[in-house]
Amino acid sequence: MLLDLLEIFLTAGFWAATIRIACPLILGTIGELICERAGVLNLGIEGIMTAGAMSGWMWVYLGGDLWTGLMFAAIIGATFGLLHSIFTVHLGLSQHVTGIGITMLASALSFFIFRMMLPESTTPPKITAFQPVNIPGLSDMPFLGEAIFSHTPMTYMIFAIVPLVIYVLYKTPVGLALRMAGENPMALEAQGMNVLSIRTGAVMVGSAFMAVGGAYLTMSAFDAFFFGMINGRGWICVALVIFASWRPGKALLGALLFAGLDAMQVRAQQFAGNFIPYQFFLMTPYVLSIAAMVVMARQARYPKALLSPFRKGERT
Amino acid sequence: MRLEPRETVSPWMVIFAPVMAIVVALVITSGLILWTGESIIEAYLALLKGAFGSRFALTETLTRATPLLLTGLAAAVAFRARFWNIGAEGQLYCGALAATYFGTGLITLPPFMMIPFLFMVGALAGGLALLLPVYLKSKLKVDEVVTTLLLNFVILLFVNYLLEGPWRDPMSMGWPQAAPIIDEGVLPRIMEKSRLHLGLIVGVISAVAVWFVMRFTIWGYEIRAVGNNPSAATFAGISINKTVLRVALISGGLAGFAGVTEVAGLKGYLTLDLSPGFGYAGIAVAMLANLHPLGVIMSALFLAGIYVGADSMSRAVNIPNYIADVLVAISVLAVLVSIMLTQFRIRFR
Numbered sequence: 001m002l003l004d005l006l007e008i009f010l011t012a013g014f015w016a017a018t019i020r021i022a023c024p025l026i027l028g029t030i031g032e033l034i035c036e037r038a039g040v041l042n043l044g045i046e047g048i049m050t051a052g053a054m055s056g057w058m059w060v061y062l063g064g065d066l067w068t069g070l071m072f073a074a075i076i077g078a079t080f081g082l083l084h085s086i087f088t089v090h091l092g093l094s095q096h097v098t099g100i101g102i103t104m105l106a107s108a109l110s111f112f113i114f115r116m117m118l119p120e121s122t123t124p125p126k127i128t129a130f131q132p133v134n135i136p137g138l139s140d141m142p143f144l145g146e147a148i149f150s151h152t153p154m155t156y157m158i159f160a161i162v163p164l165v166i167y168v169l170y171k172t173p174v175g176l177a178l179r180m181a182g183e184n185p186m187a188l189e190a191q192g193m194n195v196l197s198i199r200t201g202a203v204m205v206g207s208a209f210m211a212v213g214g215a216y217l218t219m220s221a222f223d224a225f226f227f228g229m230i231n232g233r234g235w236i237c238v239a240l241v242i243f244a245s246w247r248p249g250k251a252l253l254g255a256l257l258f259a260g261l262d263a264m265q266v267r268a269q270q271f272a273g274n275f276i277p278y279q280f281f282l283m284t285p286y287v288l289s290i291a292a293m294v295v296m297a298r299q300a301r302y303p304k305a306l307l308s309p310f311r312k313g314e315r316t
Numbered sequence: 317m318r319l320e321p322r323e324t325v326s327p328w329m330v331i332f333a334p335v336m337a338i339v340v341a342l343v344i345t346s347g348l349i350l351w352t353g354e355s356i357i358e359a360y361l362a363l364l365k366g367a368f369g370s371r372f373a374l375t376e377t378l379t380r381a382t383p384l385l386l387t388g389l390a391a392a393v394a395f396r397a398r399f400w401n402i403g404a405e406g407q408l409y410c411g412a413l414a415a416t417y418f419g420t421g422l423i424t425l426p427p428f429m430m431i432p433f434l435f436m437v438g439a440l441a442g443g444l445a446l447l448l449p450v451y452l453k454s455k456l457k458v459d460e461v462v463t464t465l466l467l468n469f470v471i472l473l474f475v476n477y478l479l480e481g482p483w484r485d486p487m488s489m490g491w492p493q494a495a496p497i498i499d500e501g502v503l504p505r506i507m508e509k510s511r512l513h514l515g516l517i518v519g520v521i522s523a524v525a526v527w528f529v530m531r532f533t534i535w536g537y538e539i540r541a542v543g544n545n546p547s548a549a550t551f552a553g554i555s556i557n558k559t560v561l562r563v564a565l566i567s568g569g570l571a572g573f574a575g576v577t578e579v580a581g582l583k584g585y586l587t588l589d590l591s592p593g594f595g596y597a598g599i600a601v602a603m604l605a606n607l608h609p610l611g612v613i614m615s616a617l618f619l620a621g622i623y624v625g626a627d628s629m630s631r632a633v634n635i636p637n638y639i640a641d642v643l644v645a646i647s648v649l650a651v652l653v654s655i656m657l658t659q660f661r662i663r664f665r
Contacts, residue, residue, distance in 0.1 A: 091656055093652050096400045100599055104641065104648065105646060108645050112638035112641070112642050119636075235462060235465045236466070238459075238461075242458075277477050279473045283469070283473045283474070286466040286470045286473075287466075290462075290463055290466050293458045293459075293463070294456060298456065
């Protein structure tokens with residue numbers, strides 16, 4: 001039993017699967033993190049990921065190109081982000097309730113549009129998704145080649161995005177302003193900057209990331225869209241942000257760790273499936289997310305202004 | 317653009333605001349209907365007819381409103397105390413699990429005791445499902461939104477396991493469903509030739525009871541105080557943790573009720589499709605009612621009408637019934653804005 005578990009780590013397929021499972025989570029978590037660092041909780045994530053998965057897929061299905069499809073998904077995500085920020089940033093409505101409303105709206109619209117475009121499809125139609133590319137030299141390496149260097153271009157892009165986000169967040173004036181909007185909006189205002197615009201921008205960019213994360217599922221991991229595809233991944237991302245203590249580097253590690261456990265769960269079913277019902281394996285991602293929040297709760301460093309709307313000239 | 321608090325809020329505005337919001341939602345949604353190429357008036361008429369146009373339609377709408385009323389109350393009570401319980405879906409299934417466990421032959425009582433007993437265990441199970449999120453929130457400040465949401469998935473998978481494994485009814489021809497509730501526990505029909513059952517009355521009584529508790533008792537006062545201003549409530553000697561626990565047990569209990577009405581009233585046995593998202597729709601019900609327990613009765617009826625009406629509309633004209641979910645989601649957002657506008661006015665400088 002224990003040997004079986006250890007053996008999993010020695011297969012390249014396990015590491016490749018870990019990376020594949022991690023990708024949508026990485027983008028979702030980074031997206032949520034950007035929103036929250038600017039002081040806005042975005043519970044629209046589950047719906048925005050659904051919308052991204054549907055719209056990117058639909059773009060390609062209707063004859064578009066894969067990369068412009070990703071752009072399209074990002075624009076759709078940013079649009080829902082704009083909607084969320086009009087309600088929460090500009091009108092100061094409850095971020096919890098608005099987020100749930102955005103999730104409802106984005107998923108309902110996605111399902112409606114999908115049904116409208118494809119009225120009768122019992123088997124979901126397929127597109128030609130991103131294909132794995134072999135990097136000359138690297139992909140031929142034993143083990144590592146299969147585990148790390150034979151993924152789709154979108155996968156490599158996601159891993160390149162994270163250091164970029166870290167750089168922007170910590171080393172540029174834009175990143176500083178964004179973090180200030182989440183920690184001390186009054187100080188930002190005193191610097192002569194517009195808190196509302198910065199928060200709006202952050203939520204739009206963050207939501208675009210979420211949507212592209214959703215699109216990874218329909219355009220790289222699979223090649224079809226089906227209902228219930230996101231299946232709580234958005235909520236898991238919200239938990240991962242807490243686990244990562246609002247730091248993008250830790251978010252990447254958290255998503256990878258989480259995906260590794262998920263990939264292991266799938267493989268463990270093969271030898272433990274006889275005496276443990278499969279439903280308990282399927283529970284693990286959700287249980288792990290709760291556990292992750294519990295473990296990190298004591299060290300959690302919330303952005304100070306998270307959840308509090310900013311009104312100009314108002315003293316807190 | 318600037319928001320300016322209103323000095324006085326007229327009661328008319330408070331009642332008028334959700335109505336206006338729903339009108340706005342209908343107008344926005346008609347844009348989608350236009351895209352489908354069907355006539356807007358025809359589509360909405362088909363929806364209205366499907367929801368309230370005949371005796372059958374009306375009883376179906378009331379039957380659908382029953383669980384929505386209870387999950388709506390569950391959300392309304394919790395949100396009043398700013399306890400964001402998004403887990404009514406899971407708590408509903410916990411109530412259904414308890415009703416199935418005790419109601420399929422383990423205990424046999426005469427109906428006048430059996431039915432209250434099932435509701436009691438259902439409420440208890442629903443409340444217990446919230447203990448972990450409440451504990452994590454009070455002790456570790458873990459956000460209850462995420463824990464309750466994630467628990468929904470866990471609970472649903474657990475139900476799936478029971479229905480495919482130990483609880484599967486051998487008489488069900490292989491379908492994943494549990495044994496039927498014994499006759500003593502089945503909620504009586506309250507109208508002939510319809511599926512309308514006692515659950516509706518339980519729901520309405522619950523709404524009145526919740527309203528009474530919230531409006532006239534110390535508990536209700538404490539719950540509202542914690543929701544409106546936690547630091548002032550602490551200052552006044554109200555224990556926040558205790559109040560949140562109380563709210564959670566009431567909220568989970570109401571969602572558990574909904575599970576009991578569906579298992580013992582509508583279906584007669586536990587299945588995996590017992591609830592097509594009643595727990596999530598309950599959030600919309602509560603928001604549309606501005607968290608007012610009596611308003612929940614109206615908004616549950618409204619939402620049930622939309623869902624039932626959209627099903628029959630999609631058969632009559634060529635519009636997917638997901639339009640109902642779109643309409644509900646837009647209504648929720650519109651109501652949020654309209655209620656804010658009763659408290660603030662927008663000033664452009």
